[in-house]
Amino acid sequence: MLKKSYCASPIGWFEIIGSELGVRSVKRCAEEGTSDDLPEDHPVAMGKQQLEEYFAGTRRYFELKLDWGGTPDFYREVWKVVSNIPYGQTMAYSEIAEQLQQPKAVRAVGMANRNNPCAIVVPCHRVIGKAGELRGYFYGLDTKMALLRHENPVRFAEQTSLF
Numbered sequence: 001m002l003k004k005s006y007c008a009s010p011i012g013w014f015e016i017i018g019s020e021l022g023v024r025s026v027k028r029c030a031e032e033g034t035s036d037d038l039p040e041d042h043p044v045a046m047g048k049q050q051l052e053e054y055f056a057g058t059r060r061y062f063e064l065k066l067d068w069g070g071t072p073d074f075y076r077e078v079w080k081v082v083s084n085i086p087y088g089q090t091m092a093y094s095e096i097a098e099q100l101q102q103p104k105a106v107r108a109v110g111m112a113n114r115n116n117p118c119a120i121v122v123p124c125h126r127v128i129g130k131a132g133e134l135r136g137y138f139y140g141l142d143t144k145m146a147l148l149r150h151e152n153p154v155r156f157a158e159q160t161s162l163f
Contacts, residue, residue, distance in 0.1 A: 005035040005048040009055045010150075011143055014119070016047040022065030023047045025117040028139055043067075051120060055150075060087035062121045071115075074105075078112035085126040088152035092130045114138060120147070 002024065007014045015029040022043045038045040043065045053059035062083075068076050081099055085091045093113075097105045113124040114136070125147040129135045137144035148156040 003036040003038055003042065003044045004033065005038065005044050006032045007048045007051040007055075008032070009051065011139070011146055014051060016044050016051070018044045018047065018067055021069070022067035023118060023121065024067045024069075026051070026119050026121050027117070028119065047121065054120060057150075064121060066118060066121070068117075071117075074100075074108060075112040075115060078109050079116060079118075079122045082113065082116070082124055082127060083122050085123060087123075088155070090126045090128045090132075090148070093127055093135070094130045096127065110135070123147075126151075 002017055002019055004015055004017045006029070007016060011028070013029050013032050014026055015033065016023060016026050018024045020043065026047060035048075036044070040046070040049075047064055050059055050062050050064060054062070068079065077100055078096060081096050082091075093106045093109045094103070096109045097103050100109075102108075109127075113127055116122050116124045116138075119125075119139070125137055125144045127135070134141050134144055145156065
């Protein structure tokens with residue numbers, strides 16, 4: 001049976017859905033809903049706790065069971081690579097395709113990122129263009145930049161004019 005919980009963050013509310021098998025989705029939502037009463041060791045409860053720690057700046061990687069049942073194998077392979085991008089660092093779509101030994105699959109990597117059901121936990125916000133430019137993010141490029149600044153404020157500092 002699917003359970004859910006909600007987590008407040010600086011970029012809005014997140015709904016975490018999953019079962020005993022693992023977290024199935026982490027998605028931004030308009031407002032807090034009704035959370036299920038869950039034991040601390042339930043994957044959804046752990047997901048909420050770890051998201052809160054991430055936004056508080058005390059967690060750099062997630063240790064959650066994820067339930068990717070029913071998704072294409074290629075997407076799972078992409079999400080595994082994306083999950084291993086270190087906190088505060090980025091990787092290009094083309095680098096992921098090359099790591100998967102499918103260098104021509106850059107657009108497919110982008111499609112897998114677009115369909116990532118576990119925002120933040122599978123940190124697709126860390127995936128950028130080959131020349132270092134920000135590319136699409138399902139919550140918008142402003143949100144993507146906010147997450148990158150949260151993780152690496154020096155590298156992604158806001159650019160201002162000297163004059």
